[in-house]
Amino acid sequence: MRTYKKQIFMILLVIAAINGIRVTWNSFHQTIEQPVAAENGILDLRGWKLPPNHTITLNGEWEFYPNQRLTSVPDSALDSAPTSPVSANSGKVFIPVPGAWDQYFPDDQQGRYTYGTYRLRIFLDEPASQTLALRIAEITRASAVYVNGQPAGGKGNPSAQSESYKPGHRPYTINLPKGGDSYEIVIQAANHAGKGGITKSIRFGTLDAINQRTTLSMALQGLLSVVFLVHGLYAVMLYFLGAANKGLLYFSAVIVCAVISVLGVDDKILFILLPSMPYEADLKIVLLSYVGVVSFIPPFIKNMFPEYGQLKIVRWFAYFTSCYALFVLIAPSKYVIPSEKIFLAPILLLSVSIAVYILQAAARKQKDVFFLLLACTILGNNIVWIVAAAKLSVEMTFYPFDLIFTMLAFAAFWFRRFFKATAQTKRLADKLQLANRQKDDFLVNTSHELRNPLHGIMNITQSVLDDPVHQTSEEHRQRLEIQLSVARRMSLLLDDLVDIGRLKQNTVRLQIKPVRLQSVIGGIFEMLRFMLNGKTIELEVNISDRFPAVKADENRLIQILFNLLHNAIKFTDRGKISLDAEVVDGMAYIRIQDTGIGMDETTLQRIFLPYEQGDSTAARAGGGFGLGLSICKQLVELHSGTITVRSVLGQGSEFTFTLPAAGEDGEASEQAVPAHVPFYSYAKTAAALADEAGNRSAQGNESGGDAEHPLEAGNKPKVLIVDDDLLNLKILADILGPVQYNITTAASADEALPLVDNARFDLIITDVMMPGMSGYELTRAIRKRFSISELPILILTARNRAEDIFTGFQSGANDYVTKPVDSWELKSRVQALTQLKLSIEERLRLEAAWLQAQIRPHFLYNTINSIAALATMDLSKMQALLEEFSNYLRTSFDFHNFDLEVPVYRELSLVRSYLFIEKERFGERLQVQWELDPDLHFFLPPLSIQTLVENAVNHGILKRSRGGQVMIRIKRLAGEYEVCVSDDGLGMSEERIRQIFASPDHRGMGVGLRNTDRRLTQLYGRRLEIASAPGQGTTVRFCIPI
CATH class of the missing domain: 3.40.50.2300 (Response regulator)
Structure with a gap:
């Protein structure tokens, strides 16, 4: 109750505010106070100067000649004028302007064709220095103006015969002749139905003042129309962008009708823009716009609040307004004009009543409705002012702000609803996301909790199978292998749950490198054989040995292939599963085809969604959560590839995914051990490593091979x-x-x-x-x-x-x-x-x-x-680095290093190992460039090139955060080999170079530059040549004579 009273108070406060603004507006734009009004057909302005920037009205008593068409009336011919209605073809009468002329015609002419002439004489002190003008706002329905007996303009044809009558109901401006101190204004007018005569004030003033006032009025009407149309366009866009609320369309219809009524009344801008439109069309368009505004408001409110708008009267109201609109369209204008007085006001009253009723019901529970109530209140206030001005024949400058405030109230309602809906959507989205995260967390945590005991079972079982001391019987061994197989299948399901969580959290990191499909497919097929469960399925690989490597994370590639092949086995009871590949435009297309049950179109649309499966019966038989294909899709896309599927129900499916091809030079190590992939990958690669080291656990086999001897x-x-x-x-x-x-x-x-x-x-x-x-x-x-x-x-x-x-x-x-x-x-x-x-x-x-x-x-x-x-x-990279490190140590500790000279290939082997190690450590910070002549066969001091390269890397490149490039160049020149090591690192000053060769000891440099320089001098009589500058890098070269 308190909220309701508060809303009433706010509405009353707003009414007071907007009425205060309107009064201020009218006071600012009102006509200046003029000394006299027209009296007895004369406006005597002598003794009063006409302001250049303001206009006055020609209100007052005009001479009127019913049923006469005059162009001028000589003063000598004027008789005294009666002040009451006269019979047809009688003399003049005095008539108030503005006002209707109906009562000045005989009763038998009421509602029929009427015409007459208005006359006013204006007297000034002196001729005006500026051009004077008249602004005719409304003379129903045709008019012609004569100034000092000369035609000056008009609209339509105010003929004495109805057959030649032509309506022209639009505002216009009349320019008065210059240099006169008196003017005779004669206006012929005619009307075929309804209220006739000069119904709005005629303004008089300088042409500039008339144009200024007219331009202001038309600009305000245009501004208001633009504001309305923008909001209407927003409503239409919202509807077609997905809001799908018919209330938006009704609101747009209200806006369009309101704009037509604004542009079709007052200055009639719409019809100025459409000059060829007939008067009858003008009349009907304006009337239909009024009907449209009041007709569309109730359904708009009803659709915005359907729970409160279930009123039968709304439907009947729609039927009634539709019938009246149809009548306006097809009936002649002489019948339409009288109907306006009969139907329009009741329609408006009923429309507002229905809208207010619905809004009051909705306002009790929804605070947002207050803005619509406010809009209706402001709109009603505007209508009251318009009706009052018409009844009192008061002329006011066009006032747009009531309608603008109405639209702002509508906009506030929309924005409030939008923000409320957005907040509600965000709350619901947050709740859904929280529930989704909780679900994912539950699944992941459950998976982790299940994996611990599951892997405990697997590890214990595997240790029993691998125990070379306590061998089990063949029957028990087979049972243990079945147990291990079942546990591995369950482990795959848990891995899927963990992976889907990682993919959602974007925590999957790929180690992209060239990988040969031939290296991984065989192992995957071996892994899958234990899942065949007696099915008569032929597994076939159609990939050439020359097929290039692909750029992929080896672990994830195994996972993609395994999931796709496992899915094919799950839904194929007999037939063939084949895998083939081809390269097109730098992309490897890998296809997996099966002759299984296939899928229908509905299943194809959702097959890559999480927790979605195909045929439910087959899916339950094959097990799983429906995550494998979703994981495949996401992993393929992480590799910048795509995955597609084609399937025919009952005939099989074909999955195709793409990966970037590595090219002819891309080779993957077939002995590489992937990291973080399911157990089935490790079963092969880890065993191979152990076998290479000679420490593989003894395992039984069908031929009863001996177990390996344990270490002492x-x-x-x-x-x-x-x-x-x-x-x-x-x-x-x-x-x-x-x-x-x-x-x-x-x-x-x-x-x-x-x-x-x-x-x-x-x-x-x-x-x-x-x-x-x-x-x-x-x-x-x-x-x-x-x-x-x-x-x-x-x-x-x-x-x-x-x-x-x-x-x-x-x-x-x-x-x-x-x-x-x-x-x-x-x-x-x-x-x-x-x-x-x-x-x-x-x-x-x-x-x-x-x-x-x-x-x-x-x-x-x-x-x-x-x-x-x-x-x-990446165990494969670890092995490569370990191999290079071993080579580095082996070469470094080689006793040949104590020789005077060693072959250049031995020295380069050491350098390559060193740079490989540093490259792995520092990545992109260290770039290496080689420029070696072919067929290099010569000897040089051991550790000579290695010393220069190590110095360039440690003291030149890695001293900078961004690193740099080291270049090793060996060229055969005339009579000698040139060895050059350069870097783009920090460089050295000349003073520093002198200190290197002058100092007897260089701690921390190992076999340093001075040591190398001394050995070169002793052997060949050559010295190191150093070219360097701070910030420009260093180049060190020496030559070995042939």
Whole structure:
């Protein structure tokens, strides 16, 4: 109740405000006070000066001659005029202007064709210096003006005979002759029906003042029309852009009708723009615009508030207004004009009543309706002023602000609704997103919780199968393999749930490199054979050995192919599944075809959506959540490819996806071990690595092959496993087993630290989350005693988010494995870290003194760190880096380095390994360019080129944050080989170059520039040539005589 009273108060306040604005407007634009009005057909302005910038009205008593058409009336012919109506063809009468002339005609002429002549004489003090003019606003329905007996203008033909009568109902301006101090104004007028005569004031003044007033009025009408049309256009756009509320169309119709009425009344701008339009059309268009405004308001309000607008009267009102509009269209104007007085006012009243009723009902529950009530109130106030002005014959300058305020109130309503709907939509979207995140979090968390015990089962089963000491019977072995197969299938489903969560969070990072399809497809087919379950399906690959590599993340490519092929197997009972590929315009098109059940059009539309499956019966039989194809689509798109499907129900399906081709030079390592892919990939690649190292676990086979002999206890690497979960300790110990490693376990970090102090271990494996001291804290504590190469640490983490991995490496870890642990992944990483550690120890023992002099410790440790970091992302790159590092160490520690000269290929091998290591460490910061002549065969001092390259990299390029480029050039010249190493790094000053060659000792440079310069001088009598400038890089060259 309080809100309702507040709204009433606000409406009354607004009414008072807009009426105050209107009164102020009228006061500002009102006609200046004139001394006299027309009296007895004379306007005597002598003794009063006409203002140049204002107009006056010619209101008052005019002479009127009913049923006469006069052009001029001589003063001598004037008789005294009666003041009451006269009979036809009688003399003059005095008639008030503005006003209707109906009562001055005999009764038998009422409602029939009438005509007559108005006359007014104007007297001035002196001739005006400016052109004077008249502004005729409205004379119904035809008029002709004569000034001083001469025709001056008019509209239509006010004939004495109705047959030659032609209406012309539009405003016009009459220019008066210059130089006169008196004017006789004679106006002939005629009307065929309705109220006739001069019904609006005629304005008199200078032509400039008349034009200024007219222009202002027309500009305001144009401004108002533009404002209305813009809002109407917005409503139409909103409707067609998806709002689909008919109320918007009704609102647009109201706007259009209102604009027509504004432009069709007052100055009749619409008909000025359409001069050829007949009078009858003018009349009907304006009347229809009035009917349209009042007709469309109730349905507009009803559609905006359908719950309050279920009134039968709205429908009947629509029928009534439609019938009246039809009548206006087809009836002659002489019948239409009288009907205006009968029907228009009741229609308007009924329209407003219906609208107010609906709005009052809606306002009780919706605060936004207040703006519509306000709009209706302002519009009603404007109508009251218009009616009052018409009844009182008061002329006012066109006032647009009531209608503008009405439109602003409508706009406020729309904006309020829009913001409210937007806020509501946002709340609902937030709730949906929260529910979706909660669903995803639940699925992911559930997946993680299920994966731990599932992988525990898998690892225990695998350890039993791999145990070379306690062999099981063939029957038990087959049962264990079936159990392992079922567990792996469940693991795939859980992996899908985890992957869909990562894809939604955009946390999937690709390691793009050239990958050969031939290298991965065979393994995938082998993985899928255990899923055939006795189906008679032929698996076929039609890919040439010369098919180029594709640019892809090898792990994700395996996942894409596996999901697509697994989907084909799931929905194919018999027949063939084939895989073929071709290259078109640099893109590899990979197709997987099956002869399965196929899909209909409806299924094809949603097959790539999450949690969507094809035939429900087949889907339930095959298992799964309907995530595989959605994951495939997203992964393919991450590779800048596309995936499409064609299918015929009952005949099979064909999936085609594209990947960028790597070209002829792109080759992928077939021995590469992908990271973070399902277990089936590791089962092959990790085993292959173990076999190469000679440490593969013994496994039984159908031919009963012998198991490998376990390592002697003294030679096995010692591994300390730290985990507060005793079950996990047991599983991890079983995976690594007593055959390959000496295992020691600790249930806490506090228990592990004394073991580390009192015993020698080759590797520490620690869980991250432990009570008391976490795995991160344990790692930091161990790093206070041992460096990253002296004692590698492998952390076990339940999450593989970037911040978790970063924290582990910041703490000093060498590598990490995500829980639940996959047995082959764990074996692979443990083997890599222990072999690396043992290899470094052996090299350090043999060449400790030489390494101390030649290789900077931080280079060695950073390289090891890079190897460890690559192990977290790409084992193939780790292997490549490890191979180059081994080559670097092997070449560096080669006793040939003590020779006077070595072959250039040996030196270049060392340089290539060094640059490969640095390139892996610093990435794009280090660019390398080679310019080598073919068939280089010569000898040079050992470590000569290596020294220059290492100096260019460390002291020239890497001193800058953006890095740079080093170029190695060897060319055969006349009688000598030129060796040149240049960089675009910091450069050196001349003073610095002199210090290098002058100083007897250069700590930290190893086999430095001065050492190389001295050896070149001793052997060949040549010296190093250095060209450098600060900021411009350095070029070092020397020549070897042939």
